[in-house]
Amino acid sequence: MNRRYILKISALTVLAFSTIGLSHAQKSIILSSTTSTEQSGLFKHLLPAFEKKTNIQVKVVAVGTGQALDIGRRGDADVVFVHDKVAEEKFVADGFSEKRIEVMYNDFVLIGPKNDPAKINGGKDIQVALQKISSSKSTFISRGDKSGTHAAELRYWKGAGVEVSATQAWYKETGSGMGPALNTASGMNGYILSDRATWLTFKNRGDLAILVEGDPKLFNQYGVMLVNPGKHPHIKKVEGQAFIDWIISSEGQQTIASYKVEGQQSFFPNAKK
Amino acid sequence: MLSAFNDAFSLLETLDANLLGIVLLSLQVSLTALLVGCLLGMPLGAFIAIQNFPGRQGLIVVLNSLMGVPTVIVGVVIYLLLSRSGPLGDLNWLFTPKGMILAQSVLTTPLIAALTRQIIEDGWRIHGETMSALRLPIVAKLKWLVWDCRFSLSIALLAGFARAISEVGAVMIVGGNIDRVTRTMTTAIALETSKGDLALALALGLVLLGVVLLANLMTSIIKSFAERRYG
Numbered sequence: 001m002n003r004r005y006i007l008k009i010s011a012l013t014v015l016a017f018s019t020i021g022l023s024h025a026q027k028s029i030i031l032s033s034t035t036s037t038e039q040s041g042l043f044k045h046l047l048p049a050f051e052k053k054t055n056i057q058v059k060v061v062a063v064g065t066g067q068a069l070d071i072g073r074r075g076d077a078d079v080v081f082v083h084d085k086v087a088e089e090k091f092v093a094d095g096f097s098e099k100r101i102e103v104m105y106n107d108f109v110l111i112g113p114k115n116d117p118a119k120i121n122g123g124k125d126i127q128v129a130l131q132k133i134s135s136s137k138s139t140f141i142s143r144g145d146k147s148g149t150h151a152a153e154l155r156y157w158k159g160a161g162v163e164v165s166a167t168q169a170w171y172k173e174t175g176s177g178m179g180p181a182l183n184t185a186s187g188m189n190g191y192i193l194s195d196r197a198t199w200l201t202f203k204n205r206g207d208l209a210i211l212v213e214g215d216p217k218l219f220n221q222y223g224v225m226l227v228n229p230g231k232h233p234h235i236k237k238v239e240g241q242a243f244i245d246w247i248i249s250s251e252g253q254q255t256i257a258s259y260k261v262e263g264q265q266s267f268f269p270n271a272k273k
Numbered sequence: 274m275l276s277a278f279n280d281a282f283s284l285l286e287t288l289d290a291n292l293l294g295i296v297l298l299s300l301q302v303s304l305t306a307l308l309v310g311c312l313l314g315m316p317l318g319a320f321i322a323i324q325n326f327p328g329r330q331g332l333i334v335v336l337n338s339l340m341g342v343p344t345v346i347v348g349v350v351i352y353l354l355l356s357r358s359g360p361l362g363d364l365n366w367l368f369t370p371k372g373m374i375l376a377q378s379v380l381t382t383p384l385i386a387a388l389t390r391q392i393i394e395d396g397w398r399i400h401g402e403t404m405s406a407l408r409l410p411i412v413a414k415l416k417w418l419v420w421d422c423r424f425s426l427s428i429a430l431l432a433g434f435a436r437a438i439s440e441v442g443a444v445m446i447v448g449g450n451i452d453r454v455t456r457t458m459t460t461a462i463a464l465e466t467s468k469g470d471l472a473l474a475l476a477l478g479l480v481l482l483g484v485v486l487l488a489n490l491m492t493s494i495i496k497s498f499a500e501r502r503y504g
């Protein structure tokens with residue numbers, strides 16, 4: 001093919017790309033966070049207040065905690081906001097962030113079918129409930145996706161002294177996010193561990209209900225971290241830090257506390273002053 | 274199921290400017306990916322159709338296989354390329370519409386090239402001898418063939434558009450499904466499904482179907498008009 005023709009085609013291709021992205025030069029940061037905070041609607045409540053005050057746009061990428069941390073590790077997010085303390089501390093220890101700051105907590109609830117084959121309804125101890133599920137071989141749906149909720153679930157199984165693996169027919173790893181896993185549990189009438197916020201906003205409940213709640217072990221701490229600009233020089237340090245400072249300020253903390261789903265407070269601010 | 278459809282229709286009436294933005298972004302991304310796919314795929318396909326070179330059969334097999342490459346794989350590969358820790362990180366295209374266009378272009382280009390190759394090759398079988406006798410330069414031959422097969426080639430166009438607008442795997446990973454920035458119709462449907470809001474997911478699905486239908490209708494009208502006029 002002759003050169004002019006190829007040149008023409010490549011010029012047109014470049015033009016096709018350049019039509020997009022003549023976007024406004026507003027300041028923005030990328031926040032990698034979990035599906036629970038995004039899907040519960042917390043960010044829709046929280047971020048407009050921050051954007052109004054600072055004129056910094058926050059672009060949220062909502063994935064599982066494991067992937068959210070990985071996005072930060074690669075330098076593709078400026079701030080990480082997740083809930084898996086062990087993994088977060090490792091993130092800091094590996095030098096990907098200089099500091100982990102606690103922001104708020106919510107809690108996990110054990111969901112299950114209303115006919116409750118494992119007879120755990122009303123229990124206050126998560127580990128006892130899990131033991132009953134395992135001994136009655138009732139269907140249990142696990143996230144199986146290395147998310148914060150999955151990590152918590154595995155901790156509770158360990159605490160209950162039950163060895164779980166996908167080779168057991170009653171224990172099913174879906175490898176999916178909180179919502180899809182709840183959809184599966186709803187379809188199979190199985191037990192599942194969920195964070196309260198996602199459950200409250202989840203609509204396809206079918207025959208499921210909260211059976212066990214209120215165990216202090218079920219508290220679920222969220223931490224926020226600025227990705228280390230020393231590792232990734234392009235990190236928007238000033239804007240990212242502004243977000244962290246705001247979310248742990250009394251104004252940010254009050255905004256978190258004022259968010260309610262179906263009349264219930266979903267997240268409880270507990271940043272240390 | 275029926276009640277879900279009912280809910281879906283009543284929801285459509287309440288859908289707002291945000292939805293319009295989602296639809297427009299989907300169209301913007303997928304149509305640009307289609308354009309890139311045509312600009313690269315059609316000349317490539319036409320070239321392979323009429324030119325003999327070593328490894329041609331192998332290239333055809335590769336092109337035909339790429340038609341079926343899973344969108345998620347393309348998503349992961351483009352993600353790794355565009356990531357700040359990847360080779361193209363400095364472009365700063367991750368989690369932007371540009372990155373999504375790039376990913377979808379990788380999907381549309383081989384598809385359009387493979388279909389174009391087959392269509393042009395069939396045209397070449399009919400007109401090849403005449404053109405060879407005329408000793409036209411290759412670019413002239415290609416232009417002539419593409420123009421001659423333009424009505425058949427419209428199917429390659431529609432297939433490319435369908436591949437782009439309906440996929441969710443690549444745009445979800447590369448775009449990140451960011452509200453008002455990279456949320457498309459398909460990622461919005463995936464999001465609402467995972468929130469268990471199946472009615473809203475279905476409503477969005479109907480919008481997507483409507484858009485695809487409209488695109489096909491328009492192509493069909495243009496084609497029949499053109500066939501009557503120039504056919």
